Amino acid sequence: xxxxxxxxxxxxxxxxxxxxxxxxxxxxxxxxxxxxxxxxxxxxxxxxxxxxxxxxxxxxxxxxxxxxxxxxxxxxxxxxxxxxxxxxxxxxxxxxxxxxxxxxxxxxxxxxxxxxxxxxxxxxxxxxxxxxxxxxxxxxxxxxxxxxxxxxxxxxxxxxxxxxxxxxxxxxxxxxxxxxxxxxxxxxxxxxxxxxxxxxxxxxxxxxxxxxxxxxxxxxxxxxxxxxxxxxxxxxxxxxxxxxxxxxxxxxxxxxxxxxxxxxxxxxxxxxxxxxxxxxxxxxxxxxxxxxxxxxxxxxxxxxxxxxxxxxxxxxxxxxxxxxxxxxxxxxxxxxxxxxxxxxxxxxxxxxxxxxxxxxxxxxxxxxxxxxxxxxxxxxxxxxxxxxxxxxxxxxxxxxxxxxxxxxxxxxxxxxxxxxxxxxxxxxxxxxxxxxxxxxxxxxxxxxxxxxxxxxxxxxxxxxxxxxxxxxxxxxxxxxxxxxxxxxxxxxxxxxxxxxxxxxxxxxxxxxxxxxxxxxxxxxxxxxxxxxxxxxxxxxxxxxxxxxxxxxxxxxxxxxxxxxxxxxxxxxxxxxxxxxxxxxxxxxxxxxxxxxxxxxxxxxxxxx
Numbered sequence: 001x002x003x004x005x006x007x008x009x010x011x012x013x014x015x016x017x018x019x020x021x022x023x024x025x026x027x028x029x030x031x032x033x034x035x036x037x038x039x040x041x042x043x044x045x046x047x048x049x050x051x052x053x054x055x056x057x058x059x060x061x062x063x064x065x066x067x068x069x070x071x072x073x074x075x076x077x078x079x080x081x082x083x084x085x086x087x088x089x090x091x092x093x094x095x096x097x098x099x100x101x102x103x104x105x106x107x108x109x110x111x112x113x114x115x116x117x118x119x120x121x122x123x124x125x126x127x128x129x130x131x132x133x134x135x136x137x138x139x140x141x142x143x144x145x146x147x148x149x150x151x152x153x154x155x156x157x158x159x160x161x162x163x164x165x166x167x168x169x170x171x172x173x174x175x176x177x178x179x180x181x182x183x184x185x186x187x188x189x190x191x192x193x194x195x196x197x198x199x200x201x202x203x204x205x206x207x208x209x210x211x212x213x214x215x216x217x218x219x220x221x222x223x224x225x226x227x228x229x230x231x232x233x234x235x236x237x238x239x240x241x242x243x244x245x246x247x248x249x250x251x252x253x254x255x256x257x258x259x260x261x262x263x264x265x266x267x268x269x270x271x272x273x274x275x276x277x278x279x280x281x282x283x284x285x286x287x288x289x290x291x292x293x294x295x296x297x298x299x300x301x302x303x304x305x306x307x308x309x310x311x312x313x314x315x316x317x318x319x320x321x322x323x324x325x326x327x328x329x330x331x332x333x334x335x336x337x338x339x340x341x342x343x344x345x346x347x348x349x350x351x352x353x354x355x356x357x358x359x360x361x362x363x364x365x366x367x368x369x370x371x372x373x374x375x376x377x378x379x380x381x382x383x384x385x386x387x388x389x390x391x392x393x394x395x396x397x398x399x400x401x402x403x404x405x406x407x408x409x410x411x412x413x414x415x416x417x418x419x420x421x422x423x424x425x426x427x428x429x430x431x432x433x434x435x436x437x438x439x440x441x442x443x444x445x446x447x448x449x450x451x452x453x454x455x456x457x458x459x460x461x462x463x464x465x466x467x468x469x470x471x472x473x474x475x476x477x478x479x480x481x482x483x484x485x486x487x488x489x490x491x492x493x494x495x496x497x498x499x500x501x502x503x504x505x506x507x508x509x510x511x512x513x514x515x516x517x518x519x520x521x522x523x524x525x526x527x528x529x530x531x532x533x534x535x536x537x538x539x540x541x542x543x544x545x546x547x548x549x550x551x552x553x554x555x556x557x558x559x560x561x562x563x564x565x566x567x568x569x570x571x572x573x574x575x576x577x578x579x580x581x582x583x584x585x586x587x588x589x590x591x592x593x594x595x596x597x598x599x600x601x602x603x604x605x606x607x608x
Contacts, residue, residue: 234262234294235272235389242278242333244390245294251387252300253311253348255375259293260313260389263300271295276350277315278333278393285329288317290350290376294389304380309344309370311382312337313389317351323474324397324499324529326356331363333391335413336399340406343369348382350375359480366420397502398533410536417505421481423488425508431491431606438468439606441599442487444495444503445473450518451587452496453552461592465599467492474500492602496588497526504534512540512602516590519551520582521567540605544598552587 235245250263272294279285292313314334319325338345345368349357352374357364364372373382394400401409418426431439441462445455452458459469470490474483487493487506494514495501504513513534517526523545534541548554548564557563562570563581570577 234270234296235274237272239280239393241280242390242393243274243276243280244388244392245272245274246389247294247387249385250300251311251384252303253313253375253382253384253387254301255378257293258290258350258375259295260387261300262294262296264296264298266296268296274389275315276313276390277318278329278391279318282318285318288351289315290317292350292375292389301381303383306383307346309346309384310341310386310388311346311348311373311384312391313348313350313375313387314391315350316353316356320353320356322499324502326360327502327505328397329393330391331360331417332397332399332413333393334363334367335416336392336394336404336406336408337388338367339408339416341367343367346370346373346384348373348375352376362420362481363417366416395532396528397530398536410533411509411538414505414507414509414537417484418488418508421484421506423484423506425488428491428508428510428606430608431603438466439491439603440489441467441469441492441494441602442490443469443471444493444498444500445471446496446498446500447473447475449584449586450496450498452516453587453589457592458590458595461596462599465596465603467599474503491606492599497522497529501530504530504537504539507537507539509538510540510605512542512605514542514544514598514602516588517543517545518582518586518588519546519548519553519567520563520578520586521571522578522582540602542598542601544595546588547591547594550589550591550594552589553582553585556585 234247235243237243245260247260247262252261252263253259254261273291274294275286275289275291277286277289312334314330314337316330318329320330338347343366347364347368347370349372352372357372392404394403399408399410399413401407415426431437443452443455443458443462445452455471459471462469470486472483472486483503484506487503488508490507490511492512492514493501493504493507494516496516497518501513501515507513513530515526515530515534517523523543526543531541531543548559553563559565567582570581
């Protein structure tokens with residue numbers, strides 16, 4: 001025992017100071033570690049590419065917390081300079097880290113608000129197109145969802161501390177809603193502790209909730225209706241071939257005057273005059289098509305009958321009565337417009353002709369399960385929720401699937417027409433599979449211009465090659481159902497450029513169409529009217545351009561006339577001259593040697 005007391009008594013005073021300093025530093029590190037670990041942390045969102053938001057307690061409570069811990073350990077007077085210096089350096093490091101975290105958090109919040117501000121400005125900017133606005137709205141919604149998650153996290157953290165610290169670090173909002181100023185020099189607080197209104201507010205200082213409400217008020221109207229959609233014009237006049245309008249909501253149709261009215265609660269006032277026939281710019285065609293007024297209004301006539309399906313308003317005036325125009329101006333466009341509704345659509349038609357409507361009634365009945373409304377004589381006010389005025393149309397007698405919103409093709413149209421008339425053959429089989437059956441050739445006969453003057457000689461030559469030959473004329477009054485069955489039974493159809501070739505829509509896939517092109521530089525017109533459509537329908541297309549010797553124009557004009565020497569010069573003088581010279585005055589006398597090669601080529605197609 002004495003030895004132990006001796007050791008204590010001999011203990012060096014300098015050693016006592018060293019041990020005491022170590023204890024102080026150790027206790028300080030423990031308390032500092034406890035303080036840092038006790039700080040609330042926001043949940044990081046690395047998946048969304050966001051920085052974790054960290055809220056640091058105010059500086060004053062931290063100083064109090066440090067003092068408390070040092071009193072519990074007991075303050076030691078007379079510590080050496082090295083110990084005091086280490087303590088001060090430790091405090092400065094912690095303080096520097098807190099400032100860095102606060103700065104990162106502020107920058108992240110400012111970036112977030114800058115994005116919201118830019119989106120609001122873009123959505124308000126009339127120069128931004130609808131596609132850009134839709135993209136911005138989608139991005140804005142994602143940002144809004146992220147911001148709500150961040151704000152929810154921050155709210156939970158602040159409630160756990162009893163106060164909400166603004167991300168700028170300059171204002172503290174307590175649970176009872178009052179505010180105090182942490183940084184009096186920030187310019188955001190008055191001496192009484194109330195927030196100072198800012199004349200030129202920074203996006204980082206804008207209340208996100210108010211900004212969201214502002215954005216919502218720009219995008220949505222009463223009842224949550226999309227205002228961007230309402231601002232879209234009722235009609236689209238941008239297409240080169242057709243003007244089309246599409247209306248949603250409370251739509252009322254009445255013939256006196258011919259009008260389609262969108263009844264709306266907004267201040268928008270629109271009025272459009274539309275001729276619903278796909279021959280835009282063709283005054284001769286549109287002269288037979290009445291105008292339909294499409295407008296928006298706060299009032300409309302009372303409903304006489306309400307429909308639960310969409311309506312399509314269009315005209316069958318124009319050039320209808322010509323088989324080619326029946327199809328390229330009506331049948332094909334109405335397929336593109338109405339087929340998507342699977343029969344659940346109502347037709348409202350102007351300029352109806354009873355004989356013409358009977359002729360194509362099977363087509364209308366295939367596309368719609370409902371009775372046709374004659375716009376010209378029906379006095380009732382018809383009410384719909386969705387109305388399309390005008391038919392969708394593309395290039396002449398063909399379809400580009402890339403331009404069609406439903407991806408329809410000319411092959412789809414051919415399949416549709418075969419189904420309308422319940423035709424037997426969808427695809428032509430190779431002749432080798434039916435060795436006892438002769439390939440069938442149909443020669444389309446014309447009674448006026450562009451006739452084949454040696455048709456009997458043509459039939460004889462084709463029969464020598466092994467064809468079964470049929471000659472027929474699909475005139476205006478012919479039974480289209482009967483003629484469709486004849487066409488569908490054939491393997492090859494041949495005819496001079498004209499409306500009769502339109503019947504190729506009834507041919508089975510892989511059949512052959514031979515277009516005989518009259519003299520006069522008409523190859524481009526022939527391809528545009530029928531060649532492109534035939535290829536798109538997956539038919540084998542052969543174009544036979546006659547020589548000058550095969551044209552009856554040799555009986556009218558001398559061989560040195562521009563008709564033979566420079567036919568393109570007539571094209572440069574206008575379509576009327578081309579039509580009167582090369583279309584109306586000309587017939588053809590086919591060269592049997594040249595034609596034989598063409599018919600052999602058609603046989604080869606049937607063997608492939």
